Structures are given as structure tokens and as C-alpha cells.
Amino acid sequence: MSVIELKAVTKTFPHHTERMLLRKHIVHWFSRVKVEPFYALREISFSIERGESLAIVGHNGAGKSTLLSLIAGVAQPTVGSVHVDGRVSALLELGSGFHPDLTGAENLILNASLMGMNRKEVVAKYDQIIDFTGLGDFINEPLRTYSTGMMMRLAFSVAIHADPQIVILDEVLAVGDAEFQAKCRAAINAMRTEGRTLLFVSHAAADVRRMCDRAVWLDHGRLMMHGPVAEVIDAYEGRVAAQIAQ
Amino acid sequence: MWTGDTWFVLSNLVQKDFKIRYRNMSLGMLWSVLNPLVMMSVLTFVWTQVLKTGTMSEYAINVLCGLVPFNFFAISWVTGTNSLVENAGLIKRVLVPREIVPVASVLSNCLHLFVQVGLVLLLVVAVGRGVNRYWLLLPFIWIFAIFFICGLALACAALNVYVRDMRYVVESSTTVLFWLVPIVYPFSMIPPKFHPLYDYNPLAALIMAMRNILVETRAPAESLLLKLGGVSVFMFLFGWIFFKAMKRRFYEFL
Numbered sequence: 001m002s003v004i005e006l007k008a009v010t011k012t013f014p015h016h017t018e019r020m021l022l023r024k025h026i027v028h029w030f031s032r033v034k035v036e037p038f039y040a041l042r043e044i045s046f047s048i049e050r051g052e053s054l055a056i057v058g059h060n061g062a063g064k065s066t067l068l069s070l071i072a073g074v075a076q077p078t079v080g081s082v083h084v085d086g087r088v089s090a091l092l093e094l095g096s097g098f099h100p101d102l103t104g105a106e107n108l109i110l111n112a113s114l115m116g117m118n119r120k121e122v123v124a125k126y127d128q129i130i131d132f133t134g135l136g137d138f139i140n141e142p143l144r145t146y147s148t149g150m151m152m153r154l155a156f157s158v159a160i161h162a163d164p165q166i167v168i169l170d171e172v173l174a175v176g177d178a179e180f181q182a183k184c185r186a187a188i189n190a191m192r193t194e195g196r197t198l199l200f201v202s203h204a205a206a207d208v209r210r211m212c213d214r215a216v217w218l219d220h221g222r223l224m225m226h227g228p229v230a231e232v233i234d235a236y237e238g239r240v241a242a243q244i245a246q
Numbered sequence: 247m248w249t250g251d252t253w254f255v256l257s258n259l260v261q262k263d264f265k266i267r268y269r270n271m272s273l274g275m276l277w278s279v280l281n282p283l284v285m286m287s288v289l290t291f292v293w294t295q296v297l298k299t300g301t302m303s304e305y306a307i308n309v310l311c312g313l314v315p316f317n318f319f320a321i322s323w324v325t326g327t328n329s330l331v332e333n334a335g336l337i338k339r340v341l342v343p344r345e346i347v348p349v350a351s352v353l354s355n356c357l358h359l360f361v362q363v364g365l366v367l368l369l370v371v372a373v374g375r376g377v378n379r380y381w382l383l384l385p386f387i388w389i390f391a392i393f394f395i396c397g398l399a400l401a402c403a404a405l406n407v408y409v410r411d412m413r414y415v416v417e418s419s420t421t422v423l424f425w426l427v428p429i430v431y432p433f434s435m436i437p438p439k440f441h442p443l444y445d446y447n448p449l450a451a452l453i454m455a456m457r458n459i460l461v462e463t464r465a466p467a468e469s470l471l472l473k474l475g476g477v478s479v480f481m482f483l484f485g486w487i488f489f490k491a492m493k494r495r496f497y498e499f500l
Binding site for chain 1 (some may be wrong): 248249250251254255258259262265269300336337339340341342353409410411434495498499
């Protein structure tokens with residue numbers, strides 16, 4: 001049974017580098033010039049089965065993050081449909097919704113609620129989450145005193161404790177230290193064996209090969225390939241090597 | 247699909263705003279009281295000593311009954327309008343119902359408001375007006391006003407995403423509003439031909455109701471309360487529906 005299904009999804013963005021001001025809007029209305037939108041994704045169709053872990057690879061700006069935003073539900077497709085079944089816990093960017101003036105513990109509660117946990121769940125899992133972060137007494141310090149790695153620890157701990165059916169990780173493992181990365185991999189593997197679905201963006205090919213069974217390769221918003229991770233990564237790396245050689 | 251606890255998120259967002267605001271102020275809550283008191287003193291001095299109209303204590307409580315609703319209204323409107331743009335990171339990365347953001351921003355000004363209304367009540371008693379049974383109407387009047395501002399904030403916040411000039415329009419409007427609404431002058435000084443214009447302005451209605459109850463110790467006119475209620479419910483529904491229609495493309499424009 002597929003938990004995520006994309007049908008002919010196209011996502012465009014208006015070219016609005018400066019159009020957000022009133023003057024620009026007025027000029028735009030009167031000029032009658034059709035501004036060609038930017039195509040972030042073009043007619044993407046694929047589905048992900050329950051318990052599958054899928055890597056998304058592609059060059060910068062290929063549409064990986066847009067694709068994840070659509071699956072997380074924060075953006076809507078321009079054309080086509082995205083169907084997602086189950087709670088999504090998305091780490092689209094480090095510490096979305098974190099505030100530097102709040103302590104780690106306060107951010108934890110706020111972030112947990114944003115991730116969809118209710119009060120009961122937060123109370124029940126509070127100690128567990130703090131324990132997983134390994135931050136110790138730092139948890140009561142304001143977030144602005146944290147290093148990037150420490151923020152990642154907090155964000156990741158909340159995300160995996162939100163009991164998601166689908167976990168989205170966008171380039172977040174890169175900033176942790178070796179010890180915490182090992183902890184994260186163990187947690188991710190545990191989630192995979194529990195039958196949760198994982199979506200993973202990383203430029204670390206080794207991580208991708210180890211943690212994912214399938215992969216999607218995007219290039220300029222187009223779906224180049226969808227299949228077993230080894231094949232897709234090999235093809236992708238072959239293309240990258242060819243481009244560097246040119 | 248959002249499956250989280252909307253009320254829990256709302257309460258967390260409101261608490262976040264409180265904490266941030268008061269952690270960065272050494273005097274904390276005192277600022278909530280100080281600002282309207284200073285404004286009240288200055289306006290009272292100008293109107294009773296320079297322009298020589300009325301007695302000091304009368305003018306002071308009248309102007310405070312206008313300042314407190316105005317302050318709440320202006321701050322909530324401005325912060326509510328900016329809330330989506332300021333929380334763009336949240337909107338683009340987390341699947342919370344978007345309506346929560348402007349509403350939380352309005353509600354986080356309510357603690358301020360409670361303190362300031364407390365100050366008004368204290369001063370009213372201090373000048374010898376005493377407590378009367380119409381005070382019981384105050385919470386209802388304020389709830390209507392808060393609904394109105396939530397609706398206004400929802401609509402303006404949604405517009406501000408597409409047209410960023412909106413915040414400057416709102417900021418200028420609050421200055422204009424300060425002089426157009428009977429804050430520094432009584433409603434009775436406004437020529438009757440302009441009265442219908444004021445009738446449907448919930449801020450004016452709110453100030454008039456506050457003065458009726460606290461200064462004149464009488465119930466506000468029924469028609470005033472009905473209009474306030476009607477306009478507030480209408481504004482809230484309008485803001486809500488407008489926001490729903492606009493929110494689909496927030497991601498692209500934030």
C-alpha cells in the first residue's frame with residue numbers, strides 16, 4: 001500500500017524577485033506581459049510504499065526541497081495531486097520554529113507541538129527527548145548559546161519522538177558529530193524496522209546507500225530515474241563525473 | 247494533513263511571545279503600565295493646562311479609557327499584519343494551520359491588555375467612581391473587540407504576504423485612527439452628521455462603551471453593543487474566509 005503518491009505533480013513559482021511591492025504589482029497588472037513562471041518540478045509521478053526508505057538526489061536547485069515541501073504538506077502543487085497517508089515529521093530545515101531567546105527546553109515543547117504532538121505526548125516523552133539530545137544542563141540555556149550541532153540534536157530528537165509514520169530529513173545529518181550521527185543512524189534504522197517510511201536528502205552518497213532502499217533522481221525539476229538505490233546513485237554519480245570531466 | 251493539537255500550539259506560541267517580550271525588558275510588566283500612564287499625563291496636561299478644557303481627573307480617566315483600547319488595537323493590528331512574514335520560516339517548514347500565526351500574535355498582546363485594563367479600573371475607583379454592575383459587561387465587550395482584531399489581523403496578514411507595503415499602510419492607519427477616534431476628545435464634540443461614520447467603527451464603539459460603564463456609570467446603549475457585536479462577528483468571519491482563500495499560495499510568496 002502506498003503511503004505517499006504523487007500524480008503528475010508540477011510546481012511553479014512566480015518570478016517574484018521584487019514583485020512583492022505595491023508598485024511592482026501595479027506595473028505588472030498594467031504591462032500585460034505574461035511572465036513565464038519558474039518550473040521547480042515538472043510532471044513528477046511516483047509512489048512510496050509503507051516502510052520504504054527513499055533517497056532523493058540531484059544537483060542544487062533540482063527541486064529536492066520543493067518535492068519534500070509538497071510531501072510535508074506545507075506547499076501545494078500547481079498541477080497534479082499529492083496524497084500522503086499518516087503523520088509526517090519533517091526536518092526541512094534546522095530548527096524551523098526555534099527561537100534564539102527561548103531555552104532549549106522551551107523550544108523543545110514549542111517544536112514538539114508544531115510537529116503535531118499533543119500536550120499528553122509531550123509530557124510523557126519530555127525526559128526521553130532530552131535524554132536523546134545528550135545536551136545535559138545545556139537544555140536550560142537559551143538557544144542562541146547553542147552550536148549548529150547542538151541545535152540539530154534538539155531538532156532531530158523532537159522529530160523522531162513525534163511518532164511519525166513518515167520522516168523527512170533534508171540534509172540534517174551533516175552537522176552532527178560522529179557520536180550523534182551514529183545515534184541518529186541507529187534511531188533511523190530502528191524506525192525503518194518498525195515499518196516507518198523515510199525520505200532522505202543527503203549529498204553523502206555513503207549514507208544514502210546504507211540507509212535507503214530506493215532513490216529518486218531529480219534534474220532541473222524532472223524525474224530522471226526512480227528505482228533501487230544502487231542503480232540510481234550509480235547513474236547519478238556517473239552523470240556528475242561526466243559533467244566534471246567536461 | 248495536520249493532526250496536531252491546535253490549541254496546544256496556539257498556547258505555546260502565545261507563551262513564546264510573552265517570554266520573549268518580557269525576558270528582554272528589565273522592568274517587565276511595569277512597561278505595560280508606564281506607557282499609558284505617561285501618555286495619559288501628557289495628554290491631560292496639554293488638554294487641561296494648555297488648551298484649558300475640563301478638569302484634570304475627569305479628563306485623565308476619559309483619555310485613559312480611550313488610550314488603553316487604542317494601544318491594544320494598534321499594536322495587535324500592526325504585529326498581526328506582520329506576523330506571517332516574520333514567521334515565514336514556520337509557515338514554509340511546518341504544517342501548522344496558518345491561521346494560528348496571526349491569531350497567536352493578537353492574543354499575545356492580551357496580557358498587556360489585562361494589566362492596562364486593571365490600571366484603568368484602579369484609577370476609576372481612585373477618582374471615586376466606584377464599582378457598578380455594568381462592569382460585568384466589560385469582558386463581553388472586550389471579547390468582541392478581540393474577535394474583531396483577530397479578523398482584521400487575519401485579513402491584513404494574508405494581504406501582507408502578497409503586497410509587502412501593507413504593513414506601512416497599517417502603521418499609517420493607526421496614526422490616523424488615533425485622531426479620528428474619540429480618544430483625546432469626547433464623542434459629544436463630534437458633529438452629529440458624522441455620527442453614522444463612527445457607529446460602525448468597533449474601536450470607537452469600544453471606547454464609548456468603556457466610558458459609558460466606567461466614567462458615566464451607566465449601561466452602554468443597546469444599539470451600540472449590537473453594532474459592536476455584529477461588526478466583530480462579521481469581521482472575524484470575513485478575515486477567516488479571506489485568509490482561507492489566500493493561504494494556498496503563501497509558500498511561493500514568503
